[in-house]
Amino acid sequence: MNSINITARAKINLSLEVKGKRSDGYHLLSMVMQTVDISDRIKISENRTGRINIAGNTDRIPFDARNIGFRAAVRFLREIRSGRGYDIFIEKNIPSGAGMGGGSADAAAVLSGLNYMNQEPLSMNRLMELGLELGADVPFCLAGGTRLAEGIGEKFTQLRDLDLNLLIVKPDWGISTSQVFRRLNLDSISGNPDNEKLVKAINENDRQGIYANTGNALYETSLAFVPEMKNIISKLYSDFRCPKAMMTGSGSTVFGIFEDAEDLKKAHAYFSEIYRDVYITRTVRESILIDEAK
Numbered sequence: 001m002n003s004i005n006i007t008a009r010a011k012i013n014l015s016l017e018v019k020g021k022r023s024d025g026y027h028l029l030s031m032v033m034q035t036v037d038i039s040d041r042i043k044i045s046e047n048r049t050g051r052i053n054i055a056g057n058t059d060r061i062p063f064d065a066r067n068i069g070f071r072a073a074v075r076f077l078r079e080i081r082s083g084r085g086y087d088i089f090i091e092k093n094i095p096s097g098a099g100m101g102g103g104s105a106d107a108a109a110v111l112s113g114l115n116y117m118n119q120e121p122l123s124m125n126r127l128m129e130l131g132l133e134l135g136a137d138v139p140f141c142l143a144g145g146t147r148l149a150e151g152i153g154e155k156f157t158q159l160r161d162l163d164l165n166l167l168i169v170k171p172d173w174g175i176s177t178s179q180v181f182r183r184l185n186l187d188s189i190s191g192n193p194d195n196e197k198l199v200k201a202i203n204e205n206d207r208q209g210i211y212a213n214t215g216n217a218l219y220e221t222s223l224a225f226v227p228e229m230k231n232i233i234s235k236l237y238s239d240f241r242c243p244k245a246m247m248t249g250s251g252s253t254v255f256g257i258f259e260d261a262e263d264l265k266k267a268h269a270y271f272s273e274i275y276r277d278v279y280i281t282r283t284v285r286e287s288i289l290i291d292e293a294k
Helices: 068-079 102-117 124-134 138-143 177-183 195-203 207-213 219-223 228-240 261-272
Strands: 003-021 027-047 052-056 085-091 146-151 155-158 165-170 244-247 254-258 277-282 288-292
Touching: 003 102, 003 138, 003 195, 027 102, 027 165, 027 195, 052 068, 068 085, 068 102, 068 124, 085 102, 102 124, 102 138, 102 288, 124 138, 138 146, 138 155, 146 195, 165 228, 165 261, 177 219, 195 207, 219 228, 219 244, 228 244, 228 254, 228 261, 254 261, 261 277
Parallel strands: 052 085
Antiparallel strands: 003 027, 003 288, 027 085, 027 146, 027 277, 146 155, 165 254, 165 277, 244 254
């Protein structure tokens, strides 16, 4: 085949617990991660130049050798010892600097797409190993669904599928994950969630248990970069009967879980008047969808 289209979905963190730090600087984490139905669209076409070309529809991220999708293509082709060339076009819809794994989703899509176009020479486990070289969230973006992720984010336990309706609100300022972790003080972390209780609640489909045990240990640190997140969370609780609202990843995106469709619509209308990136979405299982281009 000469061309494929890929849907690369975003993720949120229902919990993020920081358990320590490795000697190489990576933090040891325990997270419940969830795929959501907000996606970038990626087209990969084989070319005859033997080069990798990358482009996109936004000026918010670089489309050159710094792009994680470009680096994913280079790493995959080196792994299979291929000299083929590809044109990659990324239509960005997942907000950048948001804690939703947009770059990681793109990298996962490129790895999966090139593996598909080359008759799948690599197993999913090997793709995840390559993905981990690119970024800690890439393995989850390959796997998708509802999972407990441990280590630096590469060890997974699959959990019961969740069916949640969500409002996503991203303030107009993004946050650099590396900046948050550099500022994080391991001796004064507050808000570490109880993932054992959260996993139990998910597997028993206990909504109140889920709401009670979600949490994000990075929240207070990230709040110093984007204080507006606190106002969004407070508003979701006070005005829109949102049962649970919190930050995802290292921020700056806030999400609310809603039980009532009208409350969700009202919240969407309100925040859409203030911020550009506001979405109604839902939890889904599949993170990568591939279609052969016509």
